[in-house]
Amino acid sequence: MGDVLGQLVELLRGQLDSPWLWGIVFVVAGLDALLPFMPSETTVVMVAxxxxxxxxxxxxxxAVAAAGALCGDCLGHAVGRWGGPRLIARLLRGERGRRRYAWACDAVARHGTLLVVAARFLPGGRVAAGLSTGGLRFPLRRFVLLDAAGAGLWAVTSTGIGAIGGAGFAEEPVKGVLLAFGLALAVVVAVEGARRVRAARPTSAR
Known part of the structure; x- marks a missing residue:
């Protein structure tokens, strides 16, 4: 794994002065809204x-990562708004996908603002949030404004995590990448843990 990561780091290092690098960051950050296997955060962290x-x-x-994420989220929202339940069902095949979509629909009804801003920090959250807000006709203007804030927060956080890794291991970028990945994982675990605690409160109170 270390050899593969090292080769990937060297490949990206060779593209740092190329304008194509920014296009790749933009496209990957955007496609992650519909294709959760796209390594958007990984790409941003490694480049940082x-x-x-x-x-x-x-x-x-x-800025490029945030713009790509916003465009991708708007595309996902449009698919949910105009694609109809049948297309959404195809995009969310499998039990896990259906659970995420059901969770997002319930979350939109109760606290849509938090969902639009924070869902991208949960595994698969961007896909479910974009489709569900579109399918439930969440106001488009409000969605764009909230999503712009969320995309900006995500991009700054990912870039900052990568910058910390780069500063800690300036001469050993592979170690810097591993440190940054550890920090990114800690953020995801913290957000997911907070979500589960919040979701469990009404149940325990009954």
């Missing part, structure tokens, strides 16, 4: 590690 303390390019990375 390699950029090191270059603040202007780190800011550009966060």
């Amino acid at each position: 590690v390699l950029l090191g303390p270059d603040l202007p390019r780190l800011a550009a990375l966060a």
Whole structure:
């Protein structure tokens, strides 16, 4: 695994001065809204590690990632709004996908604002949130404004995590990437844990 990661790091390092790198970040961040296997956060974190303390390019990375994420989320919202239940069912095949969609639908009805902003920090949350808010006709203008805030928060967080890894291991980018991945995993675990605690409260109170 270390050899593969090292090769990937070297591949990205060779593209740091290429304009294609920004296009890749934008596209991957966008497609992750409908294809959860796309490594959007991984890509942003790794590029941030390699950029090191270059603040202007780190800011550009966060901006490009946020713009790509916003465009992808709007596409997912549009699919949910106009695709109909049949298309949504095809996109969310499997029991896990259906559970996520049912959870998101319930969350939209109770606290849609938090869902739109924070769902991207949960595994598969972007897909379920975009489709469910669209399918339930969540107000489009409000969705775009809230999602822009969420996409910006996600991009800045991912870039910051990568920058921390790059600063800690400036001469050993592979170790920096591993540190950044550990920090990113800790964020996801914390958010998921908070969600489960919040979801369990009404049940325990009954």
